[in-house]
Amino acid sequence: MAKAELLREDGIGILRIDNPPVNAISPELVADLSRSFTEFEEDAGLTALVIECAGRTFVAGGDIAAFEDPEFSAAPYNSVLARIEACDRPVMASLFGTVLGGGLELAMACHFRIAASSTRLGLPEITLGLIPGSLGTQRLPRLVGLEIALDMISKGKPLSASGALAAGLVDMLDDEPGRAARSKAVELAVQGMAPRRTRALTPPDIDNADAVLAGARRAAEAKPWLPALSAVADCLEAAARKSFPDGEAVEKRAFHDLIGTTQSRAMRHLFFAERAAQKIPGLDRETKPRPVEKVGILGVGTMGGGIAMTFADAGFQVTLVETSSEALVRGQALIADAYKATQSRGLMSEEAVMARLGAMNGSTEMSDLGDCDIVVEAVFEDMELKLSVARQLGEICKPGAIIATNTSTLDVNRIAAATGRPGDVLGTHFFSPANIMKLLEIVRGADIEPDVLATVMLLARKIRKTAVVSGVCYGFIGNRMAEVYMRESEAMQVEGATPVQIDGIIENPKYLGMAMGPSRMLDMAGVDVGARTVIEWIKGGDGPQDPAYRAMCRNLYERGQHGQKTGHGYYRYECRNPVPSEETAELGRHLAREQGINRRDNIPDEEIFERLLFPMANEAAFILEEGIAYRPGDVDIVWTAGYGFPAWRGGPVFMADEIGLEKIVARLDYYAATLGNEHGYWTVSPLLRRLAEKGERLSDWRRET
Numbered sequence: 213m214a215k216a217e218l219l220r221e222d223g224i225g226i227l228r229i230d231n232p233p234v235n236a237i238s239p240e241l242v243a244d245l246s247r248s249f250t251e252f253e254e255d256a257g258l259t260a261l262v263i264e265c266a267g268r269t270f271v272a273g274g275d276i277a278a279f280e281d282p283e284f285s286a287a288p289y290n291s292v293l294a295r296i297e298a299c300d301r302p303v304m305a306s307l308f309g310t311v312l313g314g315g316l317e318l319a320m321a322c323h324f325r326i327a328a329s330s331t332r333l334g335l336p337e338i339t340l341g342l343i344p345g346s347l348g349t350q351r352l353p354r355l356v357g358l359e360i361a362l363d364m365i366s367k368g369k370p371l372s373a374s375g376a377l378a379a380g381l382v383d384m385l386d387d388e389p390g391r392a393a394r395s396k397a398v399e400l401a402v403q404g405m406a407p408r409r410t411r412a413l414t415p416p417d418i419d420n421a422d423a424v425l426a427g428a429r430r431a432a433e434a435k436p437w438l439p440a441l442s443a444v445a446d447c448l449e450a451a452a453r454k455s456f457p458d459g460e461a462v463e464k465r466a467f468h469d470l471i472g473t474t475q476s477r478a479m480r481h482l483f484f485a486e487r488a489a490q491k492i493p494g495l496d497r498e499t500k501p502r503p504v505e506k507v508g509i510l511g512v513g514t515m516g517g518g519i520a521m522t523f524a525d526a527g528f529q530v531t532l533v534e535t536s537s538e539a540l541v542r543g544q545a546l547i548a549d550a551y552k553a554t555q556s557r558g559l560m561s562e563e564a565v566m567a568r569l570g571a572m573n574g575s576t577e578m579s580d581l582g583d584c585d586i587v588v589e590a591v592f593e594d595m596e597l598k599l600s601v602a603r604q605l606g607e608i609c610k611p612g613a614i615i616a617t618n619t620s621t622l623d624v625n626r627i628a629a630a631t632g633r634p635g636d637v638l639g640t641h642f643f644s645p646a647n648i649m650k651l652l653e654i655v656r657g658a659d660i661e662p663d664v665l666a667t668v669m670l671l672a673r674k675i676r677k678t679a680v681v682s683g684v685c686y687g688f689i690g691n692r693m694a695e696v697y698m699r700e701s702e703a704m705q706v707e708g709a710t711p712v713q714i715d716g717i718i719e720n721p722k723y724l725g726m727a728m729g730p731s732r733m734l735d736m737a738g739v740d741v742g743a744r745t746v747i748e749w750i751k752g753g754d755g756p757q758d759p760a761y762r763a764m765c766r767n768l769y770e771r772g773q774h775g776q777k778t779g780h781g782y783y784r785y786e787c788r789n790p791v792p793s794e795e796t797a798e799l800g801r802h803l804a805r806e807q808g809i810n811r812r813d814n815i816p817d818e819e820i821f822e823r824l825l826f827p828m829a830n831e832a833a834f835i836l837e838e839g840i841a842y843r844p845g846d847v848d849i850v851w852t853a854g855y856g857f858p859a860w861r862g863g864p865v866f867m868a869d870e871i872g873l874e875k876i877v878a879r880l881d882y883y884a885a886t887l888g889n890e891h892g893y894w895t896v897s898p899l900l901r902r903l904a905e906k907g908e909r910l911s912d913w914r915r916e917t
């Protein structure tokens with residue numbers, strides 16, 4: 213079936229695009245568009261043209277999958293757009309849904325744009341490490357000015373329809389854009405108005421070009437690892453200073469250079485990985501989710517409070533339960549303070565805050581959770597406590613209600629069994645602060661009912677979380693990998709490196725560019741929380757039976773250096789700023805003496821980097837082999853959405869592939885030989901070794917079904 217066709221209605225042409233799910237511009241669609249437009253050109257009886265889309269949205273972009281083709285070229289699409297713009301009969305765009313990327317570029321090539329009031333319009337290519345490649349960088353500034361264009365293109369954030377109207381990007385709002393476009397088309401044709409061609413315009417703020425372009429250069433220099441930003445500056449400069457065809461040449465060259473960069477390939481990998489993560493192998497797409505309206509939260513500490521806010525933000529009724537009225541009042545105050553802070557930063561109106569607080573009821577009776585459709589238990593991370601709570605919830609929750617245990621490491625199968633109804637139970641691992649952080653690990657226990665999994669996947673979407681499903685193991689996907697990362701960070705502190713040095717390497721974009729290095733991260737999350745979890749793990753018999761294992765963390769905990777909350781952890785905090793701690797350095801020296809380790813003054817930067825990243829890639833391979841994660845991309849989503857791993861690196865698996873698995877395996881073997889492998893820390897995953905030998909990538913690996 214044609215993806216675009218020309219219809220004729222009352223003397224005007226309707227060019228209708230129909231390419232589900234989001235009308236993305238694929239090579240086939242371009243061919244159909246070109247053919248249909250030729251038909252219009254050849255039919256002199258048609259006085260105007262309306263371009264519209266079937267389905268849920270106007271064109272939402274270029275087909276990102278097509279970019280993977282080394283032969284990809286934007287030229288055929290660009291030439292259709294040029295023909296549309298050059299047409300001497302009025303061409304109208306009828307806009308609704310998400311008018312993004314190539315979709316907005318099509319709209320800007322038209323002579324008149326009418327949008328439904330719920331439309332969102334933007335050029336999000338930067339989020340894929342790219343710039344618009346179909347003259348978006350040249351037409352947008354001519355319509356909205358250089359300043360707004362810079363903001364839209366360099367941040368990738370869409371405008372609302374009303375914002376677009378104010379900026380001059382659309383000409384009219386109408387909730388029936390198709391009907392309005394038809395009548396406007398007739399009106400313009402009757403008036404015989406000359407078509408308004410975007411390419412002929414001058415950016416309305418051209419007098420301010422020097423300042424805007426200087427800002428664009430500064431933004432690019434601040435992030436040299438994102439070459440798309442300097443391409444944005446080049447293209448806007450061309451839009452301001454050069455002719456349209458010259459600008460076109462600048463954009464074409466920049467787009468071509470960017471498409472093969474690691475950064476863009478990494479970000480495109482994440483785009484598809486995020487969507488793939490929503491598909492659960494073995495879960496029938498038709499599985500009917502259970503209804504969820506009322507949500508219960510048991511335990512209103514930092515985590516429970518954040519989770520409650522997440523649900524209230526998405527419009528759910530929330531029942532908060534704590535064991536004592538003091539704890540409840542404290543928890544409610546934390547929530548109210550967090551909302552007030554958001555309000556005072558102008559990010560939420562007073563009414564919205566009141567509505568959310570009004571959607572929450574507090575109680576000290578667990579039985580009040582009895583009518584909830586889902587209960588998230590967010591009590592302290594202690595197995596005995598979780599088991600006892602699980603037994604009670606199994607009794608209290610109504611039949612069919614879902615019980616979620618929020619945990620970052622614990623055995624969800626044991627907790628599920630304790631409820632007496634394991635089919636209704638799953639693990640959730642929200643990240644702190646839960647109302648802000650995007651990632652939600654969903655832990656599927658062995659006995660989970662398919663409709664429970666289907667329900668929480670849908671729920672995750674409603675509460676705007678990026679969900680990744682993990683199997684049951686210590687730490688699931690994210691914290692299990694974080695464990696080897698922390699292990700090496702701490703081991704190197706005993707061997708002679710400092711937290712400043714280690715964090716500095718890993719935060720340096722030259723090496724990796726993590727938002728926060730391991731010591732700063734643990735200081736923020738709480739050394740006590742980390743240490744207690746590790747201590748329990750080791751005590752339970754599943755953790756490493758190695759007295760040196762994460763000795764820094766465990767000793768800091770015993771010394772009361774619990775991180776930011778006590779003003780001292782790996783670092784000392786002066787007015788919230790981390791400064792090196794002599795006590796921590798001394799602890800490193802002390803542990804080295806105790807463990808008989810010869811300290812080295814200068815652990816090379818390269819070694820620090822390798823010992824942090826390579827074991828993570830190895831652990832990822834184990835996680836995949838064991839079926840804890842379904843796909844390599846799931847691991848990358850966990851790390852980019854939950855741990856501050858930079859998107860332009862694509863996640864630890866993608867980055868390992870870019871370095872080369874052969875090198876990684878060789879270095880793991882080298883560290884096994886030089887540091888010793890008594891505890892199996894350097895044992896290479898058979899999967900990783902096999903792929904390295906075959907010269908394959910872990911990102912491309914698929915489980916055989």
Ligand code: COA
Pocket residue numbers: 233234236272273274275276277310312313314336337340484487488
């Ligand atoms: N190219 C190829 N496929 C695309 C696509 C694009 N530009 N945009 C969306 N899709 C696909 C998704 O992969 C998904 O496929 P699947 O169902 O097989 O997994 C499907 O369309 C639906 O997308 P999804 O993101 O799940 O739907 P949504 O309703 O939540 O969001 C959009 C819709 C359009 C807002 C969102 O998909 C998006 O932001 N797309 C990218 C837009 C973009 O960057 N355009 C510029 C490209 S240069």
